Amino acid sequence: MDAVLFFLFAGIALAGAINLIRESHPIYSALSLVAVMGALAGLYLMLGAEFIAVVQIIVYAGAIMVLFVFVLMLVNAAPEVKLDRSKMAKNVGPPLLTLLLVEIVAVLRGKYPTSDLVHPSLLSGDNTRQIGKLLFSKFLLPFEVTSILILVAIMGAVVLGKRRPDDSR
Amino acid sequence: MIPVSWYLILSAVLFVLGVAGFLIKRNVITVFMSIELMLNAVNLSFVAFGYMLGDYNAHIFVFFVMVVAAAEAAVGLAIIMLMYHNRKSLNVDDIELLKF
Numbered sequence: 001m002d003a004v005l006f007f008l009f010a011g012i013a014l015a016g017a018i019n020l021i022r023e024s025h026p027i028y029s030a031l032s033l034v035a036v037m038g039a040l041a042g043l044y045l046m047l048g049a050e051f052i053a054v055v056q057i058i059v060y061a062g063a064i065m066v067l068f069v070f071v072l073m074l075v076n077a078a079p080e081v082k083l084d085r086s087k088m089a090k091n092v093g094p095p096l097l098t099l100l101l102v103e104i105v106a107v108l109r110g111k112y113p114t115s116d117l118v119h120p121s122l123l124s125g126d127n128t129r130q131i132g133k134l135l136f137s138k139f140l141l142p143f144e145v146t147s148i149l150i151l152v153a154i155m156g157a158v159v160l161g162k163r164r165p166d167d168s169r
Numbered sequence: 170m171i172p173v174s175w176y177l178i179l180s181a182v183l184f185v186l187g188v189a190g191f192l193i194k195r196n197v198i199t200v201f202m203s204i205e206l207m208l209n210a211v212n213l214s215f216v217a218f219g220y221m222l223g224d225y226n227a228h229i230f231v232f233f234v235m236v237v238a239a240a241e242a243a244v245g246l247a248i249i250m251l252m253y254h255n256r257k258s259l260n261v262d263d264i265e266l267l268k269f
Contacts, residue, residue, distance in 0.1 A: 020206065036183070040209055047220040075259060152240075
């Protein structure tokens, strides 16, 4: 049952990621990225991370991807034109990417062959409470710094989006 | 039970696909989406390691990655809007002001 669910979600995630690269129109890429994020939320649930799974759906698939689609609609994005300028990128790129993948997989398989050490506390179901306790005790300073980061991001977005007085268009 | 290494390998494959998209795609918004894909792949390995070690700190890390990704998306998309306003193009090859 677990294996079936894993392969279902992993298949959706991989298909979505490949489709993201394959599609020429950015709106289809955005929709396949939403599929990837939904599948990843399912995998998070299987890994006992309920809070992260729900936040993934709400923040990533909800807020961030809506922002992407919104901008795509605003700029009226057309299908991208393939120029095929670089011969080197075409010939050297795929082997290098394959090498990177083989390298990462080799390291992971060497270090974590088939380990599955599940800590009992992770399956007790009070996931959100534990995260909340950690966030407001051990990680209080990073949490507060994050609020400053978001404030800066809001101000940056507003300043960038504002029309300048000397802007004739 | 599913070995944790399967999750890690899936995460590696997704990350490499994100790198490939980042290098192949010419539309700046799709390049941005590839970055999000890479962030998601790394989040998956964080959660898998957290599961393996029974450690909630991994979840906190994923939480912070998501927050930073949200802030990055807001600022990045504002820059893309401005770029489109000035250049009337989304092609990364047309943005060459910093090219030496």
